[in-house]
Amino acid sequence: MVFTRTPFRVSFTGGGTDLPAFTQHEQGAVFSTTISKYMYITIKPMSRLFKFRIRVAYSRTELVNEVEDIEHPIVKAALQYLDIDEPLEIISMADIPAKTGLGSSSSFTVGLLHALHAYKGNLVDSATLARQACEIEINIVGDPIGKQDQYAAAYGGLLRINFNTDGSVDVNRLQVPEKRREELEQRLVMFYLGGTRSASHILKKQGERVAQVMDVMRNMRDMASEAADIVAGDRPLNEFGLLLHKAWEAKRSLAEGITSSLIDDTYNKALHAGAVGGKLLGAGGQGFMLFYIEPEDQPNVCRALSGLPSERIKFAEQGTTVIYKGFE
Numbered sequence: 001m002v003f004t005r006t007p008f009r010v011s012f013t014g015g016g017t018d019l020p021a022f023t024q025h026e027q028g029a030v031f032s033t034t035i036s037k038y039m040y041i042t043i044k045p046m047s048r049l050f051k052f053r054i055r056v057a058y059s060r061t062e063l064v065n066e067v068e069d070i071e072h073p074i075v076k077a078a079l080q081y082l083d084i085d086e087p088l089e090i091i092s093m094a095d096i097p098a099k100t101g102l103g104s105s106s107s108f109t110v111g112l113l114h115a116l117h118a119y120k121g122n123l124v125d126s127a128t129l130a131r132q133a134c135e136i137e138i139n140i141v142g143d144p145i146g147k148q149d150q151y152a153a154a155y156g157g158l159l160r161i162n163f164n165t166d167g168s169v170d171v172n173r174l175q176v177p178e179k180r181r182e183e184l185e186q187r188l189v190m191f192y193l194g195g196t197r198s199a200s201h202i203l204k205k206q207g208e209r210v211a212q213v214m215d216v217m218r219n220m221r222d223m224a225s226e227a228a229d230i231v232a233g234d235r236p237l238n239e240f241g242l243l244l245h246k247a248w249e250a251k252r253s254l255a256e257g258i259t260s261s262l263i264d265d266t267y268n269k270a271l272h273a274g275a276v277g278g279k280l281l282g283a284g285g286q287g288f289m290l291f292y293i294e295p296e297d298q299p300n301v302c303r304a305l306s307g308l309p310s311e312r313i314k315f316a317e318q319g320t321t322v323i324y325k326g327f328e
Helices: 073-081 104-119 126-140 148-155 178-185 199-208 210-232 238-251 261-273 295-304
Strands: 002-013 028-045 054-057 061-064 088-094 158-163 169-173 188-192 277-280 288-292 310-312 321-325
Touching: 002 104, 002 148, 002 210, 002 238, 028 104, 028 148, 028 210, 073 104, 073 126, 088 104, 104 126, 104 148, 104 321, 126 148, 126 169, 148 158, 148 169, 158 210, 188 295, 210 238, 238 277, 238 288, 261 277, 261 288, 261 295
Parallel strands: 054 088
Antiparallel strands: 002 028, 002 321, 028 088, 028 158, 054 061, 158 169, 188 288, 188 310, 277 288
């Protein structure tokens, strides 16, 4: 049996500049972190006493005899990609609901690949897992997404990720003193708007509009580098909160569906109550909103958004990890 744990990510700035429609023309860049909320994947051999060969359990349960009959597109593609066809039980669980802007789909893909490799006795590095996850999600399944989530889940940590025009990806882990990391953590709060949404529709529309919003996306890419410099340097952290606000104002102009009256109302309430800046996490439409709030202003903001569940952020240094491997 193999058990993997793969972190979710929070993308601060630059999201969208990892889309192929942008990176085929210019380098993209994202500044993100993984957090201590996880996707868990368990893989174990399926007993031959059952009438089916493969059991896949996620929000529903599939019982099938052939890989080609699996309906979950990522599971089916991963097994076929790695040429695995044997009696298996694959179980997934998560700390946070799926499709809420934290990169859960890619955390699932990376964690599943890691578990399958470990189950077969293969040691693979972060770069390989990220590349294979991108191949499966983008090229095989056909999701109109970028590459930031797969690389964040595979590597873990505070990352500045560059997406080059030749398709290669450079991952730079920020070295941030523990005290400054803690100060940033203490100022970041997520609020859950409720509901879930698929990023694919919004990202597809965003990709179709890249030619019309190239200047905005260049600005977003540059803000990713500036945000990383603020966090890794000695400038006041308050500047990071202000940059989040600028980044959100840019992002919300990229395509229809990114924002809504609920999102705008929530954002304005938070700012009026004392938040320095913030953004909707993920492609848009629903899910979590992230705010940078000075500690003394957090009670006011929480009261203003009292109807929304909140989550404090704790950074996760490690990417996907095999936390158990054994024999039954």
